[in-house]
Amino acid sequence: MRRTRDPAELARIARLIRAHIVRMVGIDQKGHLGGSCSAADIVTALYFYQLRFDAARPDWPGRGRFLLSKGHSALAQYACLAECGFFPKRELLKVKTLGALLQGHPEVDRTPGIEANTGSLGQGISMACGMAAGLRLDARDSRVYCIVGDGETCEGQVWEASHAASFYELDNLLVFLDHNGLMTNGKLTDRYNTGPYPEKWRAFGWHVLEIDGHDPGAIVGALDTAAGLKGRPTMVVAHTVKGKGVSFAEHRPEFHNGTLNRAQYQQALRELGADPDAPFDETPLCALPEFALPGGAAATTGGAA
Amino acid sequence: MSPTLATARIQNPREVYGRTLVELGRADPRVVVLEGDLGKSTMTCYFEETFPERFFEMGIGEANMTSFAAGLALTGKIPFTNSFAVFAAGRAYDQIRMGVCVPKLNVKIVGSSAGLSDFGDGSSHQTVDDVAIMRVLPHMTVLVPADAIEVRKMVYAAVAHPGPVYIRITRNDLPDVTREHEPFVIGRPGLIRDGSDVVIFAMGQMVSEAVRAADALAAEGSGARVVNVSTLKPVDEAALIALARGFRGIVTAEEHSLIGGLASVVTWAFRNEHIPVRCVGIEDRWGQSAHSYAELQQEYGLTAGHVAAQARAVLND
Numbered sequence: 050m051r052r053t054r055d056p057a058e059l060a061r062i063a064r065l066i067r068a069h070i071v072r073m074v075g076i077d078q079k080g081h082l083g084g085s086c087s088a089a090d091i092v093t094a095l096y097f098y099q100l101r102f103d104a105a106r107p108d109w110p111g112r113g114r115f116l117l118s119k120g121h122s123a124l125a126q127y128a129c130l131a132e133c134g135f136f137p138k139r140e141l142l143k144v145k146t147l148g149a150l151l152q153g154h155p156e157v158d159r160t161p162g163i164e165a166n167t168g169s170l171g172q173g174i175s176m177a178c179g180m181a182a183g184l185r186l187d188a189r190d191s192r193v194y195c196i197v198g199d200g201e202t203c204e205g206q207v208w209e210a211s212h213a214a215s216f217y218e219l220d221n222l223l224v225f226l227d228h229n230g231l232m233t234n235g236k237l238t239d240r241y242n243t244g245p246y247p248e249k250w251r252a253f254g255w256h257v258l259e260i261d262g263h264d265p266g267a268i269v270g271a272l273d274t275a276a277g278l279k280g281r282p283t284m285v286v287a288h289t290v291k292g293k294g295v296s297f298a299e300h301r302p303e304f305h306n307g308t309l310n311r312a313q314y315q316q317a318l319r320e321l322g323a324d325p326d327a328p329f330d331e332t333p334l335c336a337l338p339e340f341a342l343p344g345g346a347a348a349t350t351g352g353a354a
Numbered sequence: 355m356s357p358t359l360a361t362a363r364i365q366n367p368r369e370v371y372g373r374t375l376v377e378l379g380r381a382d383p384r385v386v387v388l389e390g391d392l393g394k395s396t397m398t399c400y401f402e403e404t405f406p407e408r409f410f411e412m413g414i415g416e417a418n419m420t421s422f423a424a425g426l427a428l429t430g431k432i433p434f435t436n437s438f439a440v441f442a443a444g445r446a447y448d449q450i451r452m453g454v455c456v457p458k459l460n461v462k463i464v465g466s467s468a469g470l471s472d473f474g475d476g477s478s479h480q481t482v483d484d485v486a487i488m489r490v491l492p493h494m495t496v497l498v499p500a501d502a503i504e505v506r507k508m509v510y511a512a513v514a515h516p517g518p519v520y521i522r523i524t525r526n527d528l529p530d531v532t533r534e535h536e537p538f539v540i541g542r543p544g545l546i547r548d549g550s551d552v553v554i555f556a557m558g559q560m561v562s563e564a565v566r567a568a569d570a571l572a573a574e575g576s577g578a579r580v581v582n583v584s585t586l587k588p589v590d591e592a593a594l595i596a597l598a599r600g601f602r603g604i605v606t607a608e609e610h611s612l613i614g615g616l617a618s619v620v621t622w623a624f625r626n627e628h629i630p631v632r633c634v635g636i637e638d639r640w641g642q643s644a645h646s647y648a649e650l651q652q653e654y655g656l657t658a659g660h661v662a663a664q665a666r667a668v669l670n671d
Contacts, residue, residue: 169452172421179425209418
């Protein structure tokens with residue numbers, strides 16, 4: 050699959066990913082719209098720029114690893130996995146139904162492309178550390194990418210993991226903080242402030258970068274910069290907007306795991322450039338001619354790690 | 355068939371565990387060890403000396419240790435997490451549940467100084483509940499060795515078994531009650547001593563107490579069969595039932611709460627059988643400090659004398 054570092058193209062893909070998130074939230078159901086949309090640009094850049102993978106062989110040992118410590122943003126990852134060809138796109142429409150491939154939170158043994166079980170907060174970053182240590186023991190050059198939520202930093206385990214990553218000098222680990230400023234019931238700064246984040250991670254011995262988490266150019270730039278940072282893990286504090294891309298959901302905690310009525314659902318899709326009445330396009334991006342690589346080469350040739 | 359504990363070799367299960375980890379580390383490069391700052395108690399210190407690059411000191415952070423181990427397992431390693439049982443199983447329960455057991459990862463959790471064996475430290479460091487909370491987890495295998503011989507075999511079996519395993523290890527020295535040459539098979543109960551009147555199903559530390567109880571009963575003319583139930587999950591119910599066929603009564607003996615441990619296993623296995631069962635174990639209460647393990651055994655009713663008393667009672671039921 051062809052990779053792109055073009056900010057405009059990554060932004061277009063992220064809009065498509067957000068439209069899938071809205072479809073997966075559905076009408077009159079519950080779904081994690083807010084945090085999936087705040088992480089969508091980062092997840093998109095990871096799959097369409099950075100990660101080395103082979104969708105036909107999800108367990109290819111040379112792949113880069115990406116796991117969501119904030120497992121409730123799974124909808125963003127599911128949308129990217131489907132567009133990269135890990136499973137048929139129609140699975141997106143069956144999310145959270147009985148027996149579905151796509152569970153409410155990521156499950157490694159159920160969904161191709163998922164790297165770990167997450168959902169109980171604070172644990173994924175520790176798993177990412179363990180993966181980074183394991184890859185290093187095997188002298189693999191694969192890197193581990195993880196997204197932690199700012200609300201998730203209430204969990205003490207995030208800081209246990211941050212000690213471990215620093216002590217073991219896991220410079221093959223890059224973590225994004227999806228800093229959307231909202232917890233389930235309101236603003237973090239009002240209810241349970243866990244910042245300041247850059248200062249805290251610097252004190253824990255990490256390299257720290259700070260970016261606009263909705264600027265694809267800045268995300269790509271941070272990924273490039275982090276690849277050259279040695280000796281310590283890297284934290285990218287990404288300033289984001291919960292519900293980004295859906296006007297009525299932006300900055301609104303009630304859409305953390307919210308419900309869309311029919312009118313909201315249709316409006317959200319239209320704002321994201323999708324026609325709510327059009328039939329669902331089952332062709333993934335990876336199958337389109339503009340994403341094909343010469344000679345049908347696998348995605349393993351793209352990406353950094 | 356009747357070991358006399360008076361002449362049995364005494365070994366320390368933790369010591370044998372630590373040495374066995376080194377053997378396995380040598381045999382299998384996938385074996386890695388994580389430690390929660392108790393390496394000189396859990397005896398992972400030997401592995402640290404021999405394979406420092408595969409040893410991870412995780413500090414006093416059992417939650418992170420367990421999820422970190424899950425990450426290592428996801429890269430193909432066979433991690434052993436180590437701490438006192440109360441922390442390895444209890445403090446990290448949610449990490450074991452979601453990160454390890456749901457995806458059936460190859461993580462081995464070793465709960466050391468289990469039961470009341472950390473007698474001086476009191477309820478905060480003692481486990482009456484670890485077997486219960488590990489048993490209730492789907493995909494988990496739960497092993498409780500009766501002696502150091504079995505510890506060594508269990509660690510090998512745990513590595514050979516794909517998936518999560520919990521091993522409960524006492525701090526106490528224990529007499530050898532199992533036999534070196536008999537293989538350990540996960541799920542298979544072991545016949546320790548034979549008799550024909552009452553069956554004593556025992557777990558861990560209580561297997562040797564059951565043997566002593568059987569000696570006392572034999573002197574009174576009652577034959578007690580002692581069975582070592584060292585796999586608490588999965589349970590081979592048919593094997594347990596076959597071992598009690600034709601007997602007049604059953605006694606269970608465990609150094610654990612009567613809720614969720616061996617008593618639960620046996621009474622459930624025999625739910626459709628018509629045979630009286632009596633249970634020796636810890637009533638629904640916490641541990642406490644004492645100057646010796648023997649004092650706690652007496653206080654909580656966990657001696658050979660208590661087992662023999664229940665055997666006499668069940669024969670009159």
